[in-house]
Amino acid sequence: MNRIAVPFALPPAPSRRRASARGGRHAWVSRFTASTATTRLGFTALATGLDAVAILAAAAAMGRLLGHGSGGFNDLVLGVTVAMFYILPGILRTDYAITRYLSHKGHVRHTLSLWSVAVTGAVVLAFLTKTSDAFSRSASLGLAVAGYGALLAVRGLLVAGLQSRVTAGRLASRHIFLVGDEEMIRAFSDRHRLHQTGLRIVGAAVLRPGDENRADDLVLAAASARVLRPDDIYILVPWAERERLEACIDTFMGLPATIQLAPERFLDQFDDLHVVRNGSVASIHLVRRPLSSSEVLAKRALDLVVASAALALLAPVFAVVALLIRREGGGPVFFVQRRYGFNQEPFGIYKFRSMRAMEDGRAVRQATAGDSRITRVGRFLRRTNIDELPQLINVLRGEMSLVGPRPHAMAHDQAFERDVALYARRHNVRPGITGWAQVNGWRGETDTPEKVVGRVEHDLYYIDNWSLLLDISIMVRTVVSRKAYRNAR
Numbered sequence: 001m002n003r004i005a006v007p008f009a010l011p012p013a014p015s016r017r018r019a020s021a022r023g024g025r026h027a028w029v030s031r032f033t034a035s036t037a038t039t040r041l042g043f044t045a046l047a048t049g050l051d052a053v054a055i056l057a058a059a060a061a062m063g064r065l066l067g068h069g070s071g072g073f074n075d076l077v078l079g080v081t082v083a084m085f086y087i088l089p090g091i092l093r094t095d096y097a098i099t100r101y102l103s104h105k106g107h108v109r110h111t112l113s114l115w116s117v118a119v120t121g122a123v124v125l126a127f128l129t130k131t132s133d134a135f136s137r138s139a140s141l142g143l144a145v146a147g148y149g150a151l152l153a154v155r156g157l158l159v160a161g162l163q164s165r166v167t168a169g170r171l172a173s174r175h176i177f178l179v180g181d182e183e184m185i186r187a188f189s190d191r192h193r194l195h196q197t198g199l200r201i202v203g204a205a206v207l208r209p210g211d212e213n214r215a216d217d218l219v220l221a222a223a224s225a226r227v228l229r230p231d232d233i234y235i236l237v238p239w240a241e242r243e244r245l246e247a248c249i250d251t252f253m254g255l256p257a258t259i260q261l262a263p264e265r266f267l268d269q270f271d272d273l274h275v276v277r278n279g280s281v282a283s284i285h286l287v288r289r290p291l292s293s294s295e296v297l298a299k300r301a302l303d304l305v306v307a308s309a310a311l312a313l314l315a316p317v318f319a320v321v322a323l324l325i326r327r328e329g330g331g332p333v334f335f336v337q338r339r340y341g342f343n344q345e346p347f348g349i350y351k352f353r354s355m356r357a358m359e360d361g362r363a364v365r366q367a368t369a370g371d372s373r374i375t376r377v378g379r380f381l382r383r384t385n386i387d388e389l390p391q392l393i394n395v396l397r398g399e400m401s402l403v404g405p406r407p408h409a410m411a412h413d414q415a416f417e418r419d420v421a422l423y424a425r426r427h428n429v430r431p432g433i434t435g436w437a438q439v440n441g442w443r444g445e446t447d448t449p450e451k452v453v454g455r456v457e458h459d460l461y462y463i464d465n466w467s468l469l470l471d472i473s474i475m476v477r478t479v480v481s482r483k484a485y486r487n488a489r
Helices: 016-021 024-066 073-092 107-128 137-167 182-191 211-228 242-252 265-269 293-329 376-384 391-396 410-419 423-428 449-464 468-480
Strands: 174-180 199-206 232-236 258-261 274-278 281-285 334-340 346-352 401-403 432-434
Touching: 024 073, 024 137, 024 174, 073 107, 073 137, 107 137, 107 468, 174 182, 174 211, 174 242, 182 199, 182 232, 182 265, 199 211, 211 242, 232 242, 242 258, 293 346, 293 376, 293 391, 293 401, 293 468, 334 410, 346 391, 391 432, 401 468, 410 423, 410 449, 423 449, 432 468
Parallel strands: 174 199, 174 232, 232 258, 401 432
Antiparallel strands: 274 281, 334 346
């Protein structure tokens, strides 16, 4: 006997009278499964409309506040133009799909990039049409700032509202049907919190092992899926069993549903998983480069501008510190120690000398509280973090960035890489004078495995979620909070 099962709760069936009046059970099933399409379209219209309202409201407000109290027709034209440049590309890129709003992740960076293009496009259009004089410059700049804030607020509210409804089980963006091995179906439903992703399982079909049962099982599975009308059919069969996979795909190609090949379990660890085609070559994209070429250029430009200005302003401080170090005990002013940088390429990191020891070998002892090797001037330099300022030279030389994972001594790096998973990923970007780990309290000695793991987790979060705005916020927090900028040695 075939084992076709529907172990997941379905909505209660309507009464016989309602069913017969509206075309029987199959008509009710059609409405039930089609509701996800209505939900998706409705949400897209809502998100699009709210973005348009946010941009127009920001344009009107800035026109009234900064545009000499006008708030008139020109401000409306400016708002409509910017909204057009922002919303139309978003629609073409499916940015308003409900699945994009199931998490807060990525909205800050994505909105900033698209908003920058929209504002630039509006400026270029005004220049080409010789209408730029009709718009207030201060109101336009105000719109560039206020509009971005309004869009982030709208997206934040939409994500929060959507998450609450999805988690409570009151909303499903897609209905799915599972077919495959019983163990894989059970593991798939247990492993993924589908209710939090907007997916609702409407049924499942278990395929028995053995070639003799395959045809019958697939016929009944297809019949069940045809009645339930899911949006997606997930095939849960080991990838190594090519014949079974091809049989499943051939069977469900005849149904009006999206066919999804569920990934092997080890692929669940990759957040950016998707298929990439380069001509006739198809491959599975697992991990992207940490920063794109344009992002590298933007980050480098910020480093050069800020580091150059900081060195010019701090030149008197450098002179005073150098004099104090020389007067206390002679010796070199700078301490240079080898560290691993981008792509694990070694470089010499600059610091004001704060210790009598100049360790740079295979065994490097970390500085501790009350360390006898620290000089009197060095204790002040380390307490105020002035000893880190020469790393601005490393930034100008391109060996470091203002913000990034803090570099450790090479001896410590080699030990941590053996003991901590994914530790080497920290070297996929330039190391920084300060970083996301430091402003979140992970500073000081790395004398326990927990401290190393906590710091690595924060560094990897920074790499995966980088943006110029994040860099600027980390620099601001580093400057205004003494507690935050006590970086690791």
